[in-house]
Structures are given as C-alpha cells and as structure tokens.
Amino acid sequence: MVVRDAEGRLRDLSWVPEADAVVEPVTADSEEGRSVIRHSCAHVLAQAVQQEFPEAKLGIGPPVKDGFYYDFQVDRPFTPEDLVVLERRMKQIIKGAQRFSRRVVESVEAAKAELAHEPFKLELVDLKSEVDDAEVMEVGGGELTIYDNVDPRSGETVWGDLCRGPHAPTTKHIPAFKLMRTAAAYWRGDQNNQQLQRIYGTAWESQEALDAHLELLAEAERRDHRKLGTELDLFSFPEEIGSGLAVFHPKGGIVRMEMENYSRQRHLAAGYSFVNSPHIAKGNLFQTSGHLDWYKDGMYPSMHLDEELDAEGNVRKPGQDYYLKPMNCPFHDLIFRSRGRSYRELPLRMFEFGSVYRYEKSGTIHGLTRVRGLTQDDAHIFCTEDQVQDELKSLLNFVLDLLRDFGLDDFYLELSTRNDEKYVGSDEIWQKATDALRTAAEESGLELVPDPGGAAFYGPKISVQARDALGRTWQMSTIQLDFNLPNAFDLEYSAADGSRQRPVMIHRVLFGSLERFFGVLTEHYAGAFPAWLSPVQVVGIPISDEQIPHVRRVEEALRLKGLRAELDASDDRMQKKIRTHTTQKVPFMLLAGAKDAEAGAVSFRFRDGSQINGVPVDKAVETIADWVQRRENASPTAELFPGLKD
Structure with a gap:
C-alpha cells in the first residue's frame, strides 16, 4: 500500500x-x-x-x-x-x-x-x-x-x-x-x-x-439508547423542558436508583463522607475557582438577583449575578474551609450526587451521553502531599472495581496533560502532578495513552477508557490531581508540627455522569439489563385465569424477597404475553398451567427462549433471589441453571 x-x-x-x-x-x-x-x-x-x-x-x-x-x-x-x-x-x-x-x-x-x-x-x-x-x-x-x-x-x-x-x-x-x-x-x-x-x-x-x-x-443502531429508551419506557426529552434535559420514567428511575444505591453502598464502605450542595451560587464563587475565566462559555448565562429599590426606584441594594453550577468542586472547597482541619482528618473524602448544568452547543447534544443537565457522582479527596500516591492508587483500584461490578471490564487509561494556552499554576506544580498521575497509571498495569493538552485548567487527569460489548470506547471515570484550587480557596490544615499546610485536592468522578453511564449501559446490554438492574425482574404469566391465584402467591413470595415482580393477568394469549415481556427484556418469566398450580410449581422462561419446566415455587424464588443478590451481570438462560432441571 x-x-x-x-x-x-x-x-x-x-x-x-x-x-x-x-x-x-x-x-x-x-x-x-x-x-x-x-x-x-x-x-x-x-x-x-x-x-x-x-x-x-x-x-x-x-x-x-x-x-x-x-x-x-x-x-x-x-x-x-x-x-x-x-x-x-x-x-x-x-x-x-x-x-x-x-x-x-x-x-x-x-x-x-x-x-x-x-x-x-x-x-x-x-x-x-x-x-x-x-x-x-x-x-x-x-x-x-x-x-x-x-x-x-x-x-x-x-x-x-x-x-x-x-x-x-x-x-x-x-x-x-x-x-x-x-x-x-x-x-x-x-x-x-x-x-x-x-x-x-x-x-x-x-x-x-x-x-x-x-x-x-x-x-449499534439496534442498541441506540435513544431508541431503546422509548421502546422500554425508560426516559424522554420533552420539548417543553428544553434540549439536553432528560426526565426518567418509572422504569428508568428504578435502574437509576439501583445504580445510585450500589454506588452509595460502595462509597460508604470505602470511607467517603456524603455532602450536598445547591444548584446555583453567586458569581464570585466561580470567579475564585477560575470557572468564569476559563469555562464561562460552557456555563448558562447569569441570573441577576437580589437588587432592592427604594420608593423612588433608586437602587438601595445592588444586585449580583448567580450562575447554575457547572461543577461541584468549589462547593466542596467551601465545606473543607468551613472550620479548622487537622492532619488527623486526612485524607478527607467527600462524595456527592450533584446536579450540574453545562451549556452544550445544540449540535453536540446526543441523547443521554451528551446533555445539558447531568448528575455527577462527584468525589473530592483532600490529602497531604505524602498521601497523594497511595490515594491515587487506591482511587484507581476503586473505580475500576466498581465499573467491573457493572459489567465493564476492558479498559485502558489516558493521561491528559496541560493545555499551554489554558491553565493556572506554575510549571513545577503541573510537572509534579503529572508525574504522580503517570506513576499511578503505570503501576496499574493497564495500557497508558497520552492525551496532550487535554487537561482541565486546574490540573492533569487520568481517564478510564472502557470498551463496551461492541468494542467501542467510552470515557468513564476521571481522576484529576489539583494543587491550584486549594491555593485559590486558601485551604489549610494543621500539620503534626503545628504548622499550617495546604492540602492537595483530587477530583474524581466514577460514572462520569449518571445520565451518560445510563446511556452507555443501555447500549452495552442492548437494553437487556442484568437482573439486579432490571426495572422488572420477574413476570408471572398464568396460562389461564384459573392459575391467577397461584401465580399471585408466587408474586407475593418474590416481593417478600425484595424482588421487583409483576403478575400479567391481562386477556392476552400466553404466547403474546411471552412475546411482550421478552421484548421488554424481562430476565425471568415464570409460567404456570394447571399441572404447575396443582404441583406448587412454575416453569422458567428466559430472554433467549430457553425454558425449564416444573420447578417448585420455593426453589424458584430462592434461585432468583440468589441470582439478583449476587449481582450477576450475565443474561439468565436455562444453561446457567442446571440445578433447576433436577
């Protein structure tokens, strides 16, 4: 060639x-x-x-x-x-x-x-x-x-x-x-x-x-999350709300709730403290953080508020500009600064599901993967300089493990370095931060790809690039090392020798945003979410009306185990019910005819069309509950349950 x-x-x-x-x-x-x-x-x-x-x-x-x-x-x-x-x-x-x-x-x-x-x-x-x-x-x-x-x-x-x-x-x-x-x-x-x-x-x-x-x-077209979002009744973008602003329907809300709940559970176990911050703030906050200097084009326009006039219409109290927040980090800096901090508190890991707003150009908006209103699973870790390397290593292991729990396991890393036209801080600080991130990335054993000039204005970053079921690459978690915002907000802690020292700040998002991760998972699984994430985990299908009481008792037993179970008592024929719930990607369907009801049993039907007949109800309920509790990411099939055939 x-x-x-x-x-x-x-x-x-x-x-x-x-x-x-x-x-x-x-x-x-x-x-x-x-x-x-x-x-x-x-x-x-x-x-x-x-x-x-x-x-x-x-x-x-x-x-x-x-x-x-x-x-x-x-x-x-x-x-x-x-x-x-x-x-x-x-x-x-x-x-x-x-x-x-x-x-x-x-x-x-x-x-x-x-x-x-x-x-x-x-x-x-x-x-x-x-x-x-x-x-x-x-x-x-x-x-x-x-x-x-x-x-x-x-x-x-x-x-x-x-x-x-x-x-x-x-x-x-x-x-x-x-x-x-x-x-x-x-x-x-x-x-x-x-x-x-x-x-x-x-x-x-x-x-x-x-x-x-x-x-x-x-x-990829069949898996398009925008198409599946409509077909599976997960989310929508009403014109009345505005471009890039999603609403999650009940089924999508369940998937999102499970994502959040599992993430919260893992963060609590890892020693994070949960915080919350408002959606708007005065412009001075973003002036201090540097966002108004370096990121204003990506922010929504200001709202001029708080102006007071006297009876003659003269300004008695001037107003000020408020902005929808594009980032959570300035708020977490203020929480750190709210009282004196000791070295004994560090590393201090703050975590928030924080809604942020970014004015993306209309041509760049794409379903849930590029939106204007997003929820970041945002963490900021404040630590001493001596703790940085261990904390970076721990963070990288944490985010990779959690992504694996959701079924993504093919990764490489990208190291984004300084944009020489858009940064704050000294060359020495940037070099120190970049070297620390490079060391952590190399120690992970994953492939490391350079991204020259891709860093945010306040510090370099590692981003986790994950390949989905089609081999496409998505940017997931990011870890940014920041020596600059602690200076901007005058953050300090008392060191062991009594001196006042600056903490180092690590910015970390795990999913990137809940919306984007939702879209990625939808396409990765082609809408057939793992049973632990599925909006409906089990549907009971009676072959005739005579079996409705039996299937209802099965449904109640499943619900007592905390499972999301439904009974389809509609007038549709059984085959149409099976087609409907297969199309809706329900992982477990339990069928019951006259012989099943008489024997206190059900028949399993799976998404792939495979089936296991005559399973005792207690065994069926325990099997499904165990599968969901283990957070298995495989799609259930008859081959994966050989014990049910005994």
Whole structure:
C-alpha cells in the first residue's frame, strides 16, 4: 500500500529515495493503511462528483475514523438517489485502475494558475502555512503537491486534486467502499463561511472488513439508547423542558436508583463522607475557582438577583449575578474551609450526587451521553502531599472495581496533560502532578495513552477508557490531581508540627455522569439489563385465569424477597404475553398451567427462549433471589441453571 521511511513519514510506493534507505511496509489492514485507502477513496468520490455535477467546487476530503468525507459547493443538497449514482460512477473509476501520480507544483503562482477554477483550493494555497491537519492534507505541508489520476491505457490525466498524499498505487487498490450519508458543513468549520455539502463514506481493505463494519453499525443502531429508551419506557426529552434535559420514567428511575444505591453502598464502605450542595451560587464563587475565566462559555448565562429599590426606584441594594453550577468542586472547597482541619482528618473524602448544568452547543447534544443537565457522582479527596500516591492508587483500584461490578471490564487509561494556552499554576506544580498521575497509571498495569493538552485548567487527569460489548470506547471515570484550587480557596490544615499546610485536592468522578453511564449501559446490554438492574425482574404469566391465584402467591413470595415482580393477568394469549415481556427484556418469566398450580410449581422462561419446566415455587424464588443478590451481570438462560432441571 505505502511505506514508512526512516523519519516515520508515509511514502507512496512510487517514491524513489535519493540514497539507499530502510523502509517499513504499511499494510492495508493497519490503521495507517486504511487511512490511505480512505483518502484515496475520497479522491475517487470527488472525481465522480465532478463528473456527475460539472459545476461542483471542491472543498477538502480527509480520512476520518472508520471512513472519509469530502465537502463540495453544489447548487442543491445531495439526495439519497445521488449517492446511488455516485457509487456507480465510483465503481467504474475504481475498475479503470487509474494511477495516482504525485506531482510537485513549482510555485504558489503556478498552483494558483492551475487551480483558478477552484476557489476553496486557492484559499488553502494562500493559507497553507496556518491551516489545520485536515487542510494540510490538501496542500501538501512544506510543498505544494497535486495528485493526478492517470488513465493506464492512454496515459492521460483524467482528474487531479491538490493533496499531500500519500495514496494507493491505483484506484484498484480500493477493495471495498460505501457512501453512507450527506450533511451540511461550513467551509473550514466556521459558521460565518459559506455552507457546503458533505458526503460521508467508508472504505476498507476487503469486502469482508466492510461487511463486518456495516454489521457493527447496524448492531449499534439496534442498541441506540435513544431508541431503546422509548421502546422500554425508560426516559424522554420533552420539548417543553428544553434540549439536553432528560426526565426518567418509572422504569428508568428504578435502574437509576439501583445504580445510585450500589454506588452509595460502595462509597460508604470505602470511607467517603456524603455532602450536598445547591444548584446555583453567586458569581464570585466561580470567579475564585477560575470557572468564569476559563469555562464561562460552557456555563448558562447569569441570573441577576437580589437588587432592592427604594420608593423612588433608586437602587438601595445592588444586585449580583448567580450562575447554575457547572461543577461541584468549589462547593466542596467551601465545606473543607468551613472550620479548622487537622492532619488527623486526612485524607478527607467527600462524595456527592450533584446536579450540574453545562451549556452544550445544540449540535453536540446526543441523547443521554451528551446533555445539558447531568448528575455527577462527584468525589473530592483532600490529602497531604505524602498521601497523594497511595490515594491515587487506591482511587484507581476503586473505580475500576466498581465499573467491573457493572459489567465493564476492558479498559485502558489516558493521561491528559496541560493545555499551554489554558491553565493556572506554575510549571513545577503541573510537572509534579503529572508525574504522580503517570506513576499511578503505570503501576496499574493497564495500557497508558497520552492525551496532550487535554487537561482541565486546574490540573492533569487520568481517564478510564472502557470498551463496551461492541468494542467501542467510552470515557468513564476521571481522576484529576489539583494543587491550584486549594491555593485559590486558601485551604489549610494543621500539620503534626503545628504548622499550617495546604492540602492537595483530587477530583474524581466514577460514572462520569449518571445520565451518560445510563446511556452507555443501555447500549452495552442492548437494553437487556442484568437482573439486579432490571426495572422488572420477574413476570408471572398464568396460562389461564384459573392459575391467577397461584401465580399471585408466587408474586407475593418474590416481593417478600425484595424482588421487583409483576403478575400479567391481562386477556392476552400466553404466547403474546411471552412475546411482550421478552421484548421488554424481562430476565425471568415464570409460567404456570394447571399441572404447575396443582404441583406448587412454575416453569422458567428466559430472554433467549430457553425454558425449564416444573420447578417448585420455593426453589424458584430462592434461585432468583440468589441470582439478583449476587449481582450477576450475565443474561439468565436455562444453561446457567442446571440445578433447576433436577
């Protein structure tokens, strides 16, 4: 496909080094190889668009995660029918085995002359020293290069594009692709610029890889928590409340309650103290914390309150600005500062399920995973500097163990370091904090991936990245080490020698937010929550009305064990009842006919359709109660209960 030279740069196979060189092959099924295929496919798309729409002007067309896109200026938005036509044209181009031929343009003036008909490319030529990575791909970085698509039979150039490359040798090296969708986009991502039309596509090293990707997308669509939230009656986003503000329905409320209750139980056992703070505060609090300086764009606008006027309308008492809180940490700092603290109290671990509000841009809101109103399972640990390393190690073990309890067990860590344009504190403090986090992360034995510039303004962080059942990565818990907010709030404790010392502050969220974690778990389990989390854990289904009293007694026995059990005494036929509750992802269904009632038994029916007949009621109740109490995360099936068949 391409090679990597000694300096790590990717080179086309047509590249001829000036002297003998050692190169490393880049295979088609590697991430870099796929990027080359996808960028080459983006050129084929652009060629097809200009053949079908001769007046189309070219924007940019970089590879992105799992695919590519290309932006165009056209007279009208693309339609699904257009994509069918363009795919057909692209297949003809690919079959023609056109050669990608790299050509260096001698000067900016020569490039402008050649690209006079492409206004967006001309702009990139002028801005080539200051454009972003995607645009650098278009202009060639340190030199201006054009890739010509050359017909292998005639040797004539049939199309070309300003581009850095590299590309596949020929279009036939694009084995499998599909155009996915269209969208509006602004030139260079700026809403003040002209709106263009974007076409997204995906390309892979084989048809099998493409098919697997499309199946993964289809499965992800089936698991979409927004869709399941409606189907399972878990939550909704009423228009009357506002964008990104969810309400949880009774069934969703039960799942959320179980999440919170288990988290509280684990925090109490780990020595945390529970605190609570209000939803709003005066602006001065967020001025002290630095949020108004560094985070104001992410906050809701202020509310000007408390102004008092005299009878003539003159201001007797000036008002002040209040803000909805975007974070809980300033409130916890005030709790620490509320009285004198001794080193004997440290580490002091505060925990709160705190509702915070962030003004996310409308285009970034996505179901429960990106909302404007969220509940953070927020902890702040105040400790001495000598306690930091042990506390970080303990924290990391705590969050990983609790995530495993919810069924997530495939992790890696990300270390977010300072954004040099957005931070407070000295270089020395940042280095000390970063080194401490790196040590804790490395000692965990998990893979550690750098995230340069990804830290909050007050300190670096470790984030736990968890892979779900589809292999997708979600950011979960974060641990941030902060030497700066204790300074801002003048926090102190009495040391053993009687001196006054600054505590170190560790910020920690475990789920990230309850809303987001709810959405992630919904997709991870495809709505079929583990029995201990399920809104309804057991449904009793009588085959006929004569068995209703028997099943009702079973329901009562289950409820006495603390289980969420229901009786379906509707007029529906038994098979329809089974279908209904299977669709609602109920983990245990207990069926009872005349023989079951007479024998004091029930028959188990599971989500997968497997069944165990004739189980004594007492044994059935104890089995389900034990399964739930153990917090088993597997979906119950007949194979997992061999003892019930005896």
